[in-house]
Amino acid sequence: xxxxxxxxxxxxxxxxxxxxxxxxxxxxxxxxxxxxxxxxxxxxxxxxxxxxxxxxxxxxxxxxxxxxxxxxxxxxxxxxxxxxxxxxxxxxxxxxxxxxxxxxxxxxxxxxxxxxxxxxxxxxxxxxxxxxxxxxxxxxxxxxxxxxxxxxxxxxxxxxxxxxxxxxxxxxxxxxxxxxxxxxxxxxxxxxxxxxxxxxxxxxxxxxxxxxxxxxxxxxxxxxxxxxxxxxxxxxxxxxxxxxxxxxxxxxxxxxxxxxxxxxxxxxxxxxxxxxxxxxxxxxxxxxxxx
Amino acid sequence: xxxxxxxxxxxxxxxxxxxxxxxxxxxxxxxxxxxxxxxxxxxxxxxxxxxxxxxxxxxxxxxxxxxxxxxxxxxxxxxxxxxxxxxxxxxxxxxxxxxxxxxxxxxxxxxxxxxxxxxxxxxxxxxxxxxxxxxxxxxxxxxxxxxxxxxxxxxxxxxxxxxxxxxxxxxxxxxxxxxxxxxxxxxxxxxxxxxxxxxxxxxxxxxxxxxxxxxxxxxxxxxxxxxxxxxxxxxxxxxxxxxxxxxxxxxxxxxxxxxxxxxxxxxxxxxxxxxxxxxxxxxxxxxxxxx
Numbered sequence: 001x002x003x004x005x006x007x008x009x010x011x012x013x014x015x016x017x018x019x020x021x022x023x024x025x026x027x028x029x030x031x032x033x034x035x036x037x038x039x040x041x042x043x044x045x046x047x048x049x050x051x052x053x054x055x056x057x058x059x060x061x062x063x064x065x066x067x068x069x070x071x072x073x074x075x076x077x078x079x080x081x082x083x084x085x086x087x088x089x090x091x092x093x094x095x096x097x098x099x100x101x102x103x104x105x106x107x108x109x110x111x112x113x114x115x116x117x118x119x120x121x122x123x124x125x126x127x128x129x130x131x132x133x134x135x136x137x138x139x140x141x142x143x144x145x146x147x148x149x150x151x152x153x154x155x156x157x158x159x160x161x162x163x164x165x166x167x168x169x170x171x172x173x174x175x176x177x178x179x180x181x182x183x184x185x186x187x188x189x190x191x192x193x194x195x196x197x198x199x200x201x202x203x204x205x206x207x208x209x210x211x212x213x214x215x216x217x218x219x220x221x222x223x224x225x226x227x228x229x230x231x232x233x234x235x236x237x238x239x240x241x242x243x244x245x246x247x248x249x250x251x252x253x254x255x256x257x258x259x260x261x262x263x264x265x266x267x268x269x270x271x272x273x274x275x276x277x278x279x280x281x282x283x284x285x286x287x288x289x290x291x
Numbered sequence: 292x293x294x295x296x297x298x299x300x301x302x303x304x305x306x307x308x309x310x311x312x313x314x315x316x317x318x319x320x321x322x323x324x325x326x327x328x329x330x331x332x333x334x335x336x337x338x339x340x341x342x343x344x345x346x347x348x349x350x351x352x353x354x355x356x357x358x359x360x361x362x363x364x365x366x367x368x369x370x371x372x373x374x375x376x377x378x379x380x381x382x383x384x385x386x387x388x389x390x391x392x393x394x395x396x397x398x399x400x401x402x403x404x405x406x407x408x409x410x411x412x413x414x415x416x417x418x419x420x421x422x423x424x425x426x427x428x429x430x431x432x433x434x435x436x437x438x439x440x441x442x443x444x445x446x447x448x449x450x451x452x453x454x455x456x457x458x459x460x461x462x463x464x465x466x467x468x469x470x471x472x473x474x475x476x477x478x479x480x481x482x483x484x485x486x487x488x489x490x491x492x493x494x495x496x497x498x499x500x501x502x503x504x505x506x507x508x509x510x511x512x513x514x515x516x517x518x519x520x521x522x523x524x525x526x527x528x529x530x531x532x533x534x535x536x537x538x539x540x541x542x543x544x545x546x547x548x549x550x551x552x553x554x555x556x557x558x559x560x561x562x563x564x565x566x567x568x569x570x571x572x573x574x575x576x577x578x579x580x581x582x
Contacts, residue, residue, distance in 0.1 A: 019436070022432070022435075022436060022437040023436040023437065023441060024436065024437065024438075024441035024442075024445070024461075024465055025436065025440070025441035025442075025444040025445055027444050027448065028436050028440055028441055028444045029436070032436070075402075079398055079399075079402060082375075082398065084373075084393075084394030084395050084398060085395050085398065102375075103375030104375050104376050104444075104447055105444065105447075107370055107373065107375060107376065107398065108370075108440050108443055108444050110402070111366075111370060111401070111402070111405060111440055112435055112436050112440045114402060114405055114406060115405060115431050115434050115435035115436075115440065116431065116435050116436060118409045118427055118431050119427075119428060119431035119432065119435060121427075122424050122425075122427045122428035122431060123428060128420075129419075129420040129421040129423075129424045129425075130420040132420075132424045132427075133413050133420045133423045133424045133427070134413075134420075136409055136410075136412075136413045136424070136427055137410060137413035137414060140406050140407065140409050140410035140413060141313070141410065143406050144313075144403055144406035144407050144410060145310070145313060145314040145315065145316065145319050145320070145323070145403050145406075145407060146313040146314065146315065147315075149316070149319055149399050149402055149403045149406065150314060150315035150316035150319055151315075151316075152399055153316040153318050153319045153395075153396065153399050154315070154316055156395055156396075157318065170315075174315055
């Protein structure tokens with residue numbers, strides 16, 4: 001697991017080297033680099049490497065796919081923060097991209113990270129053409145109208161009305177779930193995993209995607225603002241429908257525990273075929289995180 | 292050539308069918324569809340099919356690549372028109388995307404068309420994995436920081452100072468040239484063209500890319516506003532550096548003729564190996580267009 005974490009830094013270095021290598025605008029380079037460097041905890045790359053590790057495959061083979069997914073996650077945050085979207089001036093305590101570089105550069109830097117994410121995979125000569133094009137398909141499925149982009153739009157539209165918990169789960173499935181499932185599917189493609197194992201691992205990724213979101217909603221109420229970077233109770237103030245607003249704080253915690261158990265039970269089933277200990281740690285990390 | 296033109300409609304139908312098939316947000320679907328339907332003359336797909344035809348390859352094999360390039364061209368216009376960029380409310384006489392759907396949906400619909408462009412190629416089972424991944428690489432090279440996106444940023448920055456003709460040519464090479472070259476390279480990849488022929492065809496595409504831009508600048512001064520959809524002399528009013536402002540209208544026309552001759556001379560050289568008559572018509576069309 002410690003080894004997998006080290007790979008998050010390799011991903012960041014790989015992205016920065018790519019951004020620096022093929023470019024003709026200093027502004028696009030600086031703006032793209034800024035948000036990658038300000039980047040998050042690298043949960044999606046970690047998940048990809050941990051799944052690869054569980055499948056017994058060399059982690060180096062996952063660098064381009066993990067880079068692509070992290071670039072897409074980052075571009076979505078840049079565009080989400082724009083005045084026309086969430087209009088956020090700070091992310092993790094740092095000024096957002098458009099505050100530093102202006103709106104035009106932020107839109108283009110976001111476009112750039114999305115575009116280059118597929119370029120990074122295409123240029124990875126260590127993977128076969130078959131694996132690379134399958135990665136492009138899986139990741140663009142997760143990031144586009146079948147996944148994240150539709151989720152973002154549904155989320156914006158849900159703010160204008162009262163969504164039910166069912167609608168909320170649909171939104172999360174697309175908005176955040178798709179890009180939590182993608183690293184797991186990508187790892188299975190790279191490792192050439194058996195169909196049965198892939199389908200169980202994908203079910204696992206769907207469960208921890210929901211778990212991740214429930215935890216997010218709990219942290220919004222009970223988290224330490226210095227760690228989460230958000231004011232406590234901001235969802236409630238905005239009148240957002242969340243797991244906490246629908247189930248109460250105790251109900252949300254119970255739902256979290258249920259998802260935790262569901263995730264462990266899938267891993268127990270897989271224990272005979274693959275090395276699941278790293279994935280167990282991921283469940284713990286998702287459920288116990290304080291930021 | 293008439294056959295090639297018919298393929299532009301096949302491309303539009305292919306894009307619309309893709310947009311409709313895999314989606315979970317009616318707004319994203321409608322907004323993406325709106326700009327594709329409002330779409331332009333399909334010059335880039337036409338160029339791709341004409342090059343494929345010249346190389347003696349079945350035009351059906353070019354549909355996914357042509358769709359991807361047209362989707363990328365369309366997304367770039369949606370984002371270009373945004374208030375933070377060119378702030379245009381009309382394009383070809385129709386309200387721009389953000390005027391109809393709002394800024395947030397327009398940003399996301401642009402992101403969607405870019406994302407799905409690579410998905411369309413990945414899903415094309417009629418092409419080998421090798422060809423598909425090479426197309427993804429070539430097209431993302433042309434559309435991203437090595438090409439169009441850098442060109443767009445340089446163009447925005449050039450408006451704040453006086454650019455020289457040299458700087459202008461650099462900007463055009465990236466901003467519009469890259470996505471005029473991409474269809475030609477894509478056709479060569481699909482056809483498995485000889486290296487020599489590919490390199491001549493790419494030089495040809497660079498020449499007609501410049502020709503296209505010179506004609507654009509001439510049309511801005513002498514075009515019929517009802518056909519061009521732009522007020523006459525708008526470049527001059529904005530104080531933009533153009534071929535006309537630098538060379539005068541006669542000098543610009545002379546430069547246009549020179550590029551025309553250069554393009555024909557490349558085609559004459561290629562005449563022994565491939566069927567260049569369609570490409571000759573493209574040169575004529577680019578040089579003589581009135582919109």
